[in-house]
Amino acid sequence: MRHPDFLWRNPSPKSAYDVVIVGGGGHGLATAYYLARNHGITNVAILEKGWLAGGNMARNTTIIRSNYLWDESAAIYEHSLKLWEGLSAELDYDLMFSQRGVLNLAHNLPDVREGRRRASANQQNGIDAEWLDADEVKKFCPILNTSPHVRYPVLGATLQRRAGIAKHDHVAWGYARAADALGVDLIQGCEVTGFEIDGGRVTAVRTSQGRIAAGTVALAAAGHTSVLADKAGIRLPLQSHPLQALVSELLDPVLDCVVMSGAVHVYVSQAHKGELVMGAGIDAYNSYGQRGSFNVIERQMGAALELFPIFSRVRVVRTWAGIVDVAPDASPIIGPTPVEGLYINAGWGTGGFKATPGSGWVYADTIANQRAHPLAEPFSLDRFTTGALIDEHGAAAVAH
Amino acid sequence: MLLIRCPFCGPRDETEFHYGGQAEIAYPADPSALTDEEWAGYVYLRDNPRGWFHERWTHSAGCRTWFNVRRHTVTHEIAQ
Ligand SMILES: Cc1cc2nc3c(=O)[nH]c(=O)nc-3n(C[C@H](O)[C@H](O)[C@H](O)COP(=O)(O)OP(=O)(O)OC[C@H]3O[C@@H](n4cnc5c(N)ncnc54)[C@H](O)[C@@H]3O)c2cc1C
Ligand SMILES: [Zn+2]
Numbered sequence: 001m002r003h004p005d006f007l008w009r010n011p012s013p014k015s016a017y018d019v020v021i022v023g024g025g026g027h028g029l030a031t032a033y034y035l036a037r038n039h040g041i042t043n044v045a046i047l048e049k050g051w052l053a054g055g056n057m058a059r060n061t062t063i064i065r066s067n068y069l070w071d072e073s074a075a076i077y078e079h080s081l082k083l084w085e086g087l088s089a090e091l092d093y094d095l096m097f098s099q100r101g102v103l104n105l106a107h108n109l110p111d112v113r114e115g116r117r118r119a120s121a122n123q124q125n126g127i128d129a130e131w132l133d134a135d136e137v138k139k140f141c142p143i144l145n146t147s148p149h150v151r152y153p154v155l156g157a158t159l160q161r162r163a164g165i166a167k168h169d170h171v172a173w174g175y176a177r178a179a180d181a182l183g184v185d186l187i188q189g190c191e192v193t194g195f196e197i198d199g200g201r202v203t204a205v206r207t208s209q210g211r212i213a214a215g216t217v218a219l220a221a222a223g224h225t226s227v228l229a230d231k232a233g234i235r236l237p238l239q240s241h242p243l244q245a246l247v248s249e250l251l252d253p254v255l256d257c258v259v260m261s262g263a264v265h266v267y268v269s270q271a272h273k274g275e276l277v278m279g280a281g282i283d284a285y286n287s288y289g290q291r292g293s294f295n296v297i298e299r300q301m302g303a304a305l306e307l308f309p310i311f312s313r314v315r316v317v318r319t320w321a322g323i324v325d326v327a328p329d330a331s332p333i334i335g336p337t338p339v340e341g342l343y344i345n346a347g348w349g350t351g352g353f354k355a356t357p358g359s360g361w362v363y364a365d366t367i368a369n370q371r372a373h374p375l376a377e378p379f380s381l382d383r384f385t386t387g388a389l390i391d392e393h394g395a396a397a398v399a400h
Numbered sequence: 401m402l403l404i405r406c407p408f409c410g411p412r413d414e415t416e417f418h419y420g421g422q423a424e425i426a427y428p429a430d431p432s433a434l435t436d437e438e439w440a441g442y443v444y445l446r447d448n449p450r451g452w453f454h455e456r457w458t459h460s461a462g463c464r465t466w467f468n469v470r471r472h473t474v475t476h477e478i479a480q
Binding site for chain 1: 414437446475476
């Protein structure tokens with residue numbers, strides 16, 4: 001049997017690039033693609049310490065939505081969702097992007113008020129959002145237990161119909177193939193171990209494959225951003241935590257939407273192949289260990305079974321964790337740093353998969369024009385000094 | 401799952417505790433003298449090392465005391 005064609009070359013690094021991107025996850029790949037496609041900047045390398053998209057890009061539960069509360073977040077996530085809507089065609093790769101609708105359940109009065117408020121804020125930002133009462137929730141997702149006799153009854157839900165899921169590996173491979181075709185070097189097994197900084201300006205990175213000079217260095221290292229920034233003498237308001245997920249054995253189609261509950265701490269969807277994909281919030285402690293504690297899984301399974309009694313005999317086949325970088329306001333940090341020529345795109349925490357196209361787009365524009373893209377401006381590092389935080393804990397704690 | 405040693409109750413399951421983040425963050429001695437940058441540092445900046453970390457835990461389902469632990473953020477080993 002013939003090996004299928006490789007989707008990208010596997011070049012050795014050159015001694016210098018205009019732009020070096022650190023981290024070959026979704027955000028690094030999308031950034032490289034848009035640098036080449038939107039700005040004609042093709043002398044670009046992505047340096048990935050492991051294999052391409054083996055970090056959170058391989059570990060996330062692929063939920064895509066844009067129903068965040070504040071204008072700044074709504075703008076950047078909706079920009080991303082609009083890109084998703086044309087992305088399979090643009091990359092000529094079936095990303096299995098499925099706008100099947102995402103429900104965010106409310107189980108108590110504060111949840112109801114918060115949900116209605118968010119739906120209304122979304123509508124005013126031109127984002128599709130609806131408030132469903134418990135009967136409408138039942139109609140939309142019949143296998144959901146909406147009985148009033150459970151510990152935390154479902155009182156209603158927000159629904160974003162344009163939200164949904166995609167196939168994460170295909171997204172990574174689609175961007176990688178397209179970036180490679182435009183001349184970007186994707187370099188795997190290349191760990192960045194330090195920076196050369198001359199008169200306040202970054203001039204090169206040190207790597208496990210030697211020194212590589214760079215006009216601009218763009219961090220896209222997700223959970224490991226603090227470790228890298230530390231090597232450039234920058235302290236960031238980020239904490240790294242495990243975020244776990246799990247899949248069941250393969251089932252016939254049983255669930256055709258995404259259901260999330262911040263109050264009882266679980267969310268679930270059914271992937272195209274048939275497995276149920278479930279997750280919850282982060283493990284509370286700091287970690288780089290890519291694993292979490294069993295009690296977090298036990299708790300989310302309890303919640304899942306109360307919401308979906310028919311899952312009671314489904315078997316779990318695999319659990320895992322990724323390391324997510326969380327900022328104090330649960331919003332990302334995008335833009336320049338105190339070191340000239342060194343840019344940061346981090347803090348996407350538990351919810352950056354959905355942002356992959358939008359984040360790559362605005363980060364590429366930021367790098368190309370050496371100033372924050374207008375959509376990225378509110379997400380600058382100095383918001384922690386000015387106090388202009390963008391608090392999305394309501395939209396981004398258990399919901400990813 | 402972590403097995404955490406409470407100084408009063410001994411080794412107990414992680415589920416009995418709550419996490420408090422980095423240890424030894426002192427309240428500023430002269431708060432009104434701080435610049436905005438210094439306040440941001442006090443409120444928002446914490447170490448995030450890959451390796452040994454000095455952190456706070458509270459035995460919330462037990463004696464409710466706060467105490468410090470040295471834990472490795474890759475192996476999760478707790479120093480005795
Ligand atoms: C269990 C789980 C579920 C999630 N579910 C969702 C979801 O449903 N919806 C959603 O929107 N988001 C979700 N997320 C979040 C999402 O996965 C992340 O926000 C996003 O993937 C981060 O961007 P990335 O793809 O670039 O990160 P990554 O894929 O982690 O890429 C970062 C890369 O940097 C590399 N790197 C690190 N240090 C170095 C170095 N020194 N040198 C070279 N390379 C380096 C890493 O190896 C890694 O490949 C989830 C995350 C997890 C863990
Ligand atoms: Zn105790």
